[in-house]
């Protein structure tokens with residue numbers, strides 16, 4: 001079988017910036033940094049078993065430790081790995097870039113809206129070793145103008161102008177919403193009166209659900225992307241510990257996405273809706289301008305990567321799915337994601353060839369599409385629109 005994705009570059013279409021830790025990691029602080037838990041004492045216990053099992057540890061963390069031990073050529077035990085990591089990470093940019101070279105990561109779309117306080121783009125690019133594309137998160141923009149504008153009329157104008165102006169920037173390829181962390185994905189039609197009524201509550205508490213206002217602001221973001229030919233990213237499925245999980249399924253978006261005025265708007269489901277990836281995949285199969293990545297599920301679902309890739313392609317067209325990691329705190333996240341992704345995608349493609357669903361040339365091409373070519377095609381217009389600005 002000649003499917004080989006090792007030399008194929010990967011573009012990470014969804015991740016966040018990070019900075020070097022202030023001091024060397026302990027076992028607990030390293031696991032906390034790698035974890036999706038936002039509960040500070042998730043890994044406080046010191047009782048590590050002889051085999052390196054820490055309370056709360058899961059397959060994703062174990063895979064990280066095991067693969068890092070290979071990378072550092074040290075014992076595959078968590079304590080040895082953390083010690084080796086502390087040594088390698090003394091020059092953090094050098095360490096990060098060596099991981100990215102090892103995983104052949106060639107580019108990124110970065111959401112600089114998280115973590116807070118924001119990490120300057122120039123700082124992160126120095127760590128990563130290349131220029132990044134940016135998506136611009138709408139919720140901090142809402143909060144910014146919520147603090148400044150006394151009336152809803154002032155707010156909506158300032159917010160929309162800001163989005164349009166930012167989308168003119170050469171490095172910004174789209175907007176992103178985390179409405180799944182606030183009022184949920186069932187975005188209703190624009191109702192200006194109800195949005196205006198909710199504005200005072202939002203000004204008192206910028207984390208309040210204020211659904212009519214958030215739905216209204218989502219529509220303005222969709223309109224701004226439509227007008228500028230940029231891409232709307234929407235968080236779908238699980239996330240960190242604060243997500244409103246019962247309202248995070250991508251199927252809840254379907255009425256908004258079927259609205260005729262958005263038929264030309266490119267929408268990118270971030271995290272592919274996990275654990276509802278079948279729903280996300282189905283939607284990409286019926287709506288021509290909706291795409292998905294498999295960030296967060298890979299690497300955080302550990303050995304689930306193969307099952308996820310196979311499941312997503314039950315419905316998703318080959319040209320609609322992209323690689324992503326949701327790396328948010330340490331370079332090991334993009335690195336492990338790219339390694340798992342290539343390895344498990346290769347296995348899935350080989351199965352398709354074995355079963356004579358396709359020949360190996362086609363399987364190889366699909367692997368390359370998912371790793372970087374779909375990114376190039378989907379974002380072509382957004383990048384051209386950028387360089388015209």
Ligand SMILES: [Zn+2]
Nearest residue numbers: 015016111326
């Ligand atoms: Zn993210």
